[in-house]
Amino acid sequence: MLPVAERVVPARLGGPFRWLLASSWTTNLGDGIEIAAGPLLVASLTTDPFLISLAALLRWLPPLLFALWAGVLSDRYDRRRIVMVADGSRAVVLAVLVVALAAGRLHVAGALLALGLLSTAEVFADNTAATLTPMLVNRDDLTLANARLQFGFLSLNQLAGPPIGAALFAAAHSWPFLTQAVLVAAGVLLVSRVRAPAPRAAERTNAVREIREGFAWTVRHPAVRTLVLTILIFNVTFGAAWSVLVLYATDRLGLGAVGFGLLTTVSAVGGLLGTGLYGWITARVSLGNVMRAGLIVETLTHLALALTTSPAVALVIFFVFGAHAFIWGTTSITVRQRAVPEHLQGRVTSVNTICVFGGLVVGSAIGGALATRFGVTAPFWFAFAGSAVFVVLLWPQLTRIAHDEG
Incomplete structure (x- = not known):
């Protein structure tokens, strides 16, 4: 044992x-x-x-x-x-x-x-x-x-x-x-059993000023700024596509309620595979290149889902996407924790959270509008195009991201 x-x-x-x-x-x-x-x-x-x-x-x-x-x-x-x-x-x-x-x-x-x-x-x-x-x-x-x-x-x-x-x-x-x-x-x-070292006391002014300090530090730090911007943009594209996922599963793939639930389950199983491979991957590939590969996987996921009508193919795509989502999320957290000073960890984490959920909300609104006007695959085409453009713009920065942690 x-x-x-x-x-x-x-x-x-x-x-x-x-x-x-x-x-x-x-x-x-x-x-x-x-x-x-x-x-x-x-x-x-x-x-x-x-x-x-x-x-x-x-x-x-x-x-x-x-x-x-x-x-x-x-x-x-x-x-x-x-x-x-x-x-x-x-x-x-x-x-x-x-x-x-x-x-x-x-x-x-x-x-x-x-x-x-x-x-x-x-x-x-x-x-x-x-x-x-x-x-x-x-x-x-x-x-x-x-x-x-x-x-x-x-x-x-x-x-x-x-x-x-x-x-x-x-x-x-x-x-x-x-x-x-x-x-x-x-x-x-x-x-309650955790015994952590006492954090460095932060200078208390007022909440608004302290929030501004967290935003300012995030904007000034190249690696964390890149991470937060990436999470914001890719959650807009992800939110657009996933906002109509239930309609995509039923109308495009012909799946019922059980089949729709299976998509989420398969994605989580893919995440477990990512768990098993994560140590092996990060021992051989830099975190910056891990993130590069992840963004390519996510971009191609949207393209593949826009093209396919096969439930079997979609399940494979969701399995791979689940592994990517786990690997990307773990890498993003690690890079941020390594880079951010201890006394700013809470505020910078909260800035990241705002970008995560803000991106999802904006993306969901876009996805619903596109699906209503152009059909259920339109949000996936939008997600593919938006992700592809952003990957091209961001590409030079990602190899530096794991090394810019000072």
Whole structure:
């Protein structure tokens, strides 16, 4: 058993990181359960399409509203305690939700409020947890540490959690939320065992000035600026294509609901392959070239999906894309953590989060408009063309990105 544990989480990563990883994996399973159970709960309380759509809206709106403030807090205060308070707050909200369900007193407004509070607290927990890893792990081991964190996200949040959540909800509406409450509370206990060095105290002025400082540092640093700009642009193109994915799967590929779900599952399985190969790849290829290859894969993904009408071909494409998404995401996090000073980690991470979700929102609006006017493949052609142009413009910068970390 010990050799397996050593292979998965080598001792050189340290005991504190192992506690953080255990907390991350535990809470990711709970969050994956909520991914399925949350919308199912709202749909069980109302048939109003607008109210049901709010359940999805409440997953991406809090990061846009609160990420910058979360970054300021994580640079001001004890990061471990922020994670504990944020996840502890989620456990309380879930406990109240379970009691309301058990008493038969929950209405749709209460369910939406609970989901919004859970998503908001998750913003603070996730933003701050991301700043703990570079405090606990040596610089050279950040790629491995982030790969292990991403493995938990893929396997537990994306693969295992949603079907478990759906099954628990089918058994009893309160069960998935009770299970998530237990898992989140366990995550609090696990992260409480983390002993991190005290962060350097940041000079406190006011929140707006501190946010501006995070933006200014990001703009001035060539590597991180390139990363954030890439994430923004490629999430616009990705958001455009993926916003109509359900229509693409049904109208273009002829898949039903199960087939649509299979696309996401295959993508997550591809991510697990990326997990297994990540160490081997980064030992042989520079991070800059890894990112170059990833952007080419993403660009060609949009082209291939625009051209194919075969479900089998599409499944292969999604498998490859899933591996790319994992490798790109882990590399991006690692480069950013290596480059950003400790006292700015929270704010720069929050700038990155704003670009991630801002790009998705803008892309979704573009994708919906294009599909309405020109058909379901139009967003994929837009994504291909936009990605191709940006890759050409960005190409010279990517080979320097992993070396420009001062």
